[in-house]
Amino acid sequence: MARAFLVPASLRYLDQVARSGSIQKAAKELNVAASAIDRQILLLEQELEVELFERVPRGMRLTAAGDALVTLARRWRADERRVAADIKQLQGLDQGHVRLVAMDSHANGLLPRFIERLAVEQPRISLEVEIASPDDALSALLAGGADIAAIFNLTPRRDVHVHWSSELPFGCVVSPAHPLAKGETVSLQEVVAYPIALQSKALMIRRYLDARYGWLFADPQKALVTNSLQLVKQLARGGRYVAFTSELDAAPELAAGTLRFLPVRDKGAEPQTVSVAIDARKPLSRLGRIVADLLTDEIRASLRDARAAGVAAMPANEEIRQGSEEAT
Incomplete structure (x- = not known):
């Protein structure tokens, strides 16, 4: 049975052009004639009396008005999928x-x-x-x-x-062979004695560290910064570096025993969530x-397995x- 669309074709075409960056690419993705897509977008622009795209040499770029309409279109499409799922459930299908x-x-x-x-x-x-x-x-x-x-x-x-939330103690991970691994907890003063592997500022834990404990990174020679969590964990596993991260971030390694998690005991250290x-x-x-x-x-x-280790x-x-x- 062919799928019935509740969202107007013009908004579906608009969304795909925004994703693809050009009418030709959108036409291939949707298996629709490029002229049909172009006509629908022009009609939208005429009805709204505003340009939805900037026509640039490399394709189509959304204007502010186009961006607002695409946001609406994507919400409607999400609602459409949810209604379709609800109808199937009424028919007894999960x-x-x-x-x-x-x-x-x-x-x-x-x-x-x-x-x-x-x-x-x-x-x-x-x-x-x-x-x-x-x-x-x-x-x-x-x-x-x-x-x-x-x-x-x-x-x-x-x-x-x-829907659900859990607190995660603020702490760091180290190799079981690292000198800090002998303790059950760690202080920030103890951590700064060793090289630190830091995640980039795109992550909340790094922003938290910068805001509260910027002095940790006073010596740039002791900190390595990367946007790769996997590299951070590999460096910690190597035994030289200490890495600030959560139990959930390192759950597989903690459960396997290749890393140890040490909660920070300093007063005022707030849990992550x-x-x-x-x-x-x-x-x-x-x-x-x-x-x-x-x-x-x-x-x-995952948290249970990590903590049970x-x-x-x-x-x-x-x-x-x-x-x-x-x-x-």
């Missing part, structure tokens, strides 16, 4: 598409296991996964580009509903709830809050 945006550390940790479990338990649910920074993940969620987001250090917002979040302006579909619950289970399992003691006062919504 079938549909869910879009998840997550962090880079999840891709090398819990995501493969989560995806495998979802495929086995819910084979009719198709999943799209985008890897992004915390800032970009939040933007994707609110712009309708994702149904669910797994985000570190999410700040409270009215337009974001936290990991959250599974949705757009508070939209109801979470039944399929979305299934995916969000499975993702939550996998995050909990004896690399970190779970804080007695850790707060875990479970959000709830009415199923649709």
Whole structure:
């Protein structure tokens, strides 16, 4: 059966041209004549009395008005997919598409296991996964580009509903052979005696360190900066470097015993958080709830495995809050 589209063709064409960068590329992606796409965009511009694209030598570039309309189109398309999934559920089918945006550390940790479990338990649910920074993940969620987001250090917002969240002790990872590994905790004064592998300022943990403990990096010769979490962990595993990161970031290595997590005991060291979040302006579909619950289970399992390895003691006062919504 051919798919019925609820979003007007003109908005679908507009969205694809914005993604592809040209009408010709969009035509190939949609298998539609380029002239049909061009005509629909021109009609939109005439109706709105504004240019939606700048015609540049290398293709099409959105104007401010075009960007606003594309944002609307993507929200409508997200609503369209959710309604289609809801209709299938009314027919007794757990079938549909869910879009998840997550962090880079999840891709090398819990995501493969989560995806495998979802495929086995819910084979009719198709999943799209985008890897992004915390800032970009939040933007994707609110712009309708994702149904669910797994985000570190999410700040409270009215337009974001936290389905589940857990605190993660602030600390660092070291090789089991590193001198600091002999202790159960570590102070920042102890850390600065050793070379530090730092993540880039695109990540919240680095911004937190810069804001609170900028003096840690007074000696640039002792700090290596990279945007690769995998490199940070490899350097820590090598035994020379100390790396500030969370238990969840390093969960596979902690569970395997190739890294040890040491909570920072300094007064005022604030915990990090990991959250599974949705757009508070939209109801979470039944399929979305299934995916969000499975993702939550996998995050909990990853933390459990990491902590069971004896690399970190779970804080007695850790707060875990479970959000709830009415199923649709």
